[in-house]
Amino acid sequence: MNTVYKLGVVGIGKIARDQHLPAIAAQPGFELVACASRNASVEGVRNYEDIGALLAAEPSLDAISLCAPPQVRYEQALAALEAGKHVMLEKPPGASVSEVVALHDIARARGCTLFASWHSRAASAVEPARAWLASKEAGALRSVEVRWKEDVRRWHPGQQWIWEPGGLGVFDPGINALSIVTRILPHEVALRAATLTTPSDTSTPIAAELDCVATNGAPVRAVFDWRHGPVEEWDIDIETDAGRLSMREGGKRLSIAGKDIALQAEREYPALYERFHELIATKQSDVDVRPLALVADAFLTGRPIETEPFGR
Ligand code: NAP
Numbered sequence: 001m002n003t004v005y006k007l008g009v010v011g012i013g014k015i016a017r018d019q020h021l022p023a024i025a026a027q028p029g030f031e032l033v034a035c036a037s038r039n040a041s042v043e044g045v046r047n048y049e050d051i052g053a054l055l056a057a058e059p060s061l062d063a064i065s066l067c068a069p070p071q072v073r074y075e076q077a078l079a080a081l082e083a084g085k086h087v088m089l090e091k092p093p094g095a096s097v098s099e100v101v102a103l104h105d106i107a108r109a110r111g112c113t114l115f116a117s118w119h120s121r122a123a124s125a126v127e128p129a130r131a132w133l134a135s136k137e138a139g140a141l142r143s144v145e146v147r148w149k150e151d152v153r154r155w156h157p158g159q160q161w162i163w164e165p166g167g168l169g170v171f172d173p174g175i176n177a178l179s180i181v182t183r184i185l186p187h188e189v190a191l192r193a194a195t196l197t198t199p200s201d202t203s204t205p206i207a208a209e210l211d212c213v214a215t216n217g218a219p220v221r222a223v224f225d226w227r228h229g230p231v232e233e234w235d236i237d238i239e240t241d242a243g244r245l246s247m248r249e250g251g252k253r254l255s256i257a258g259k260d261i262a263l264q265a266e267r268e269y270p271a272l273y274e275r276f277h278e279l280i281a282t283k284q285s286d287v288d289v290r291p292l293a294l295v296a297d298a299f300l301t302g303r304p305i306e307t308e309p310f311g312r
Pocket of ligand 1: 011012013014015016036037038039040067068069070072090091092119159161172
């Protein structure tokens with residue numbers, strides 16, 4: 001990792017502080033030079049109110065990492081790409097699939113890297129699970145069951161954007177499960193039906209059920225629920241000819257055919273910044289919209305169910 005890229009971070013909120021800033025500080029391939037946020041600032045770097053001011057004042061920046069909610073992802077990414085910067089997108093990479101496809105095209109035309117990051121794909125269990133499922137030993141895929149349930153009041157206290165159009169509702173965590181499933185299965189997954197349970201006072205669902213099918217015919221079912229507590233359930237069970245693969249705690253634990261598998265220590269965000277560095281250095285992009293496409297398909301085809309007001 002020879003080249004050190006000058007980096008700007010935009011949208012200093014929960015995930016920027018919890019994960020991005022510590023991961024960047026520990027990453028020799030990036031130097032955090034400046035941040036942009038309307039209400040927050042980061043000590044030790046130059047701070048601006050918005051991405052426009054940051055780009056205007058910091059022409060020597062190489063790369064921008066976008067950590068604001070998805071509704072503003074497109075405008076921010078467009079501004080950064082038009083300024084010739086390499087761009088890393090938090091998940092979800094946009095509020096719509098077409099936005100992300102367009103950004104990818106613009107990045108290509110500009111010769112910039114676009115990295116649509118999926119942090120859950122960097123969970124420790126993901127690569128061992130993918131490798132086993134791709135091996136002859138696993139045999140054929142028989143079924144997939146995803147249970148992604150948590151208490152929204154615990155994990156998203158006071159966040160309003162999750163309930164607004166483009167905020168995804170329960171798919172904000174659910175898309176993490178879909179990012180894992182689309183990475184580890186040896187088949188593509190098609191959505192066949194969905195139900196979306198939406199409070200009468202929100203624009204986005206508080207719960208959802210997805211019925212999908214893998215291209216070998218195996219059923220893939222996902223249940224997402226934000227009315228769950230107090231202990232969250234971020235589980236994926238996959239049946240194969242050779243037994244069950246179980247992922248627990250969002251990819252922190254793995255068992256295969258009844259045996260616990262020893263995993264590397266957790267390092268999702270450090271791994272994402274390593275990947276971003278590698279992509280820039282090798283002049284590539286990494287843009288996989290399949291998790292977002294499944295969510296969009298659920299909104300396209302899902303049967304709506306109205307439920308009691310959330311009381312936001
Ligand atoms: P957040 O704290 O609510 O928002 C991040 C920051 O974005 C806010 O503090 C705000 O800073 C800025 N922002 C909000 N609305 C904006 C707008 N309309 N225009 C410009 N800036 C705006 O959200 P978060 O939890 O960090 O989530 C941000 C993204 O990270 C989401 O896509 C989420 O899915 C993803 N993510 C979150 C988590 C998590 O655990 N929270 C985990 C993984 C990924 P200013 O007010 O200072 O501008």
